[in-house]
Amino acid sequence: MARITLQNLAHSYLRSPRDPADWALKEMTHTWTDGEAYALLGASGCGKSTLLNIISGLLQPSQGRIFFDDRDVTDAPTAERNIAQVFQFPVVYDTMTVHDNLAFPLKNRGRSAAQIAARVQKVAQMIGLEDMLQRKARGLGADMKQKISLGRGMVREDVNALLFDEPLTVIDPHMKWELRTQLKGLHREFGHTMIYVTHDQTEALTFADKVVVMHDGRVVQIGTPQDLFERPAHTFVGYFIGSPGMNLMPARIEGDRAIVDGVALPLGARYGAVSGRVEIGIRPEFATLTDADGLPVRIRRIEDVGRHRILRAECFGREINIIQREGESIPAEGPRVAFDPAHVNVYADDWRVEGEAA
Numbered sequence: 507m508a509r510i511t512l513q514n515l516a517h518s519y520l521r522s523p524r525d526p527a528d529w530a531l532k533e534m535t536h537t538w539t540d541g542e543a544y545a546l547l548g549a550s551g552c553g554k555s556t557l558l559n560i561i562s563g564l565l566q567p568s569q570g571r572i573f574f575d576d577r578d579v580t581d582a583p584t585a586e587r588n589i590a591q592v593f594q595f596p597v598v599y600d601t602m603t604v605h606d607n608l609a610f611p612l613k614n615r616g617r618s619a620a621q622i623a624a625r626v627q628k629v630a631q632m633i634g635l636e637d638m639l640q641r642k643a644r645g646l647g648a649d650m651k652q653k654i655s656l657g658r659g660m661v662r663e664d665v666n667a668l669l670f671d672e673p674l675t676v677i678d679p680h681m682k683w684e685l686r687t688q689l690k691g692l693h694r695e696f697g698h699t700m701i702y703v704t705h706d707q708t709e710a711l712t713f714a715d716k717v718v719v720m721h722d723g724r725v726v727q728i729g730t731p732q733d734l735f736e737r738p739a740h741t742f743v744g745y746f747i748g749s750p751g752m753n754l755m756p757a758r759i760e761g762d763r764a765i766v767d768g769v770a771l772p773l774g775a776r777y778g779a780v781s782g783r784v785e786i787g788i789r790p791e792f793a794t795l796t797d798a799d800g801l802p803v804r805i806r807r808i809e810d811v812g813r814h815r816i817l818r819a820e821c822f823g824r825e826i827n828i829i830q831r832e833g834e835s836i837p838a839e840g841p842r843v844a845f846d847p848a849h850v851n852v853y854a855d856d857w858r859v860e861g862e863a864a
């Protein structure tokens with residue numbers, strides 16, 4: 507397993523990039539901890555595959571270096587990087603048994619029969635393939651074949667990193683949940699450094715210790731699922747993560763208050779001068795309806811989604827979403843919306859501004 511360091515890394519597919527839009531990956535410097543499970547999350551085209559391909563060695567970055575521990579691997583081909591990869595579509599040898607597919611990477615590295623048997627058994631058991639080991643891979647469905655690919659990715663203990671590129675794309679929805687859980691179990695048991703590319707927030711949040719959110723060629727936040735939920739570092743994180751995403755409202759900040767359309771709202775921290783395009787961000791979970799303080803709202807639609815309901819509302823001509831838990835009601839007249847001050851984030855030009863404890 508290895509720590510992965512990206513140093514001033516950037517990539518453009520153009521020969522002579524001129525402006526920022528020409529860079530598929532904008533300059534970044536990050537260190538990813540040895541043994542952690544990371545999800546690379548972002549919308550289509552944000553640069554996830556470009557970054558993964560640079561890490562795996564399929565692509566040479568236009569700028570910067572990449573290290574596995576202290577070794578500079580920027581110029582090393584994929585074969586020398588000692589990584590395992592699992593792709594969107596299963597890669598299995600149809601004529602081999604499930605056992606031999608799983609054993610293949612170990613045989614290639616000259617492991618003893620006893621080592622192979624023990625390891626294959628363990629991996630097969632963890633992904634629920636132990637009863638199928640003697641079957642030929644031919645004839646198995648895509649789900650089963652992808653399970654084999656995942657298992658084969660995990661079978662070696664000595665890889666620097668395990669890279670997954672949207673590995674659950676071909677998997678049946680109910681099976682996705684099972685495989686994600688198994689992958690998490692495998693990570694807990696084996697402790698590989700894992701990088702998992704997805705555009706699906708549920709996949710990222712359930713799988714990863716740390717989620718790396720990418721937007722427009724940049725890493726906008728690396729954090730635990732809780733960090734991303736409570737303190738989105740960028741408005742994109744607020745919007746992209748959560749269902750529905752974070753509410754944003756233009757505001758002016760005065761110390762520990764935000765002024766929205768002339769109404770003062772308390773903040774959980776005190777701020778100095780905040781300049782640029784200033785907004786406050788509030789997740790729908792931290793917005794409540796009152797009949798007293800707050801901003802006037804008009805409820806447009808109510809969506810019942812089981813344990814809670816989503817109120818789609820309008821506030822000073824802007825859309826706002828409020829999540830109500832069971833037992834919470836809607837005031838009959840003149841409802842207002844109030845925000846939990848501790849969960850109001852302040853943004854300047856889309857980036858979160860840190861306040862001082864009030």
Ligand SMILES: Nc1ncnc2c1ncn2[C@@H]1O[C@H](COP(=O)(O)OP(=O)(O)OP(=O)(O)O)[C@@H](O)[C@H]1O
Pocket residue numbers: 519530548549550551552553554555556557705
């Ligand atoms: N081989 C290539 N040549 C030129 N441009 C490319 C190439 N591959 C990707 N790009 C561009 O680089 C940007 C980042 O693409 P990338 O595939 O890394 O994003 P992604 O987040 O993985 O998207 P997706 O989820 O759709 O695969 C996009 O604007 C894309 O059009």
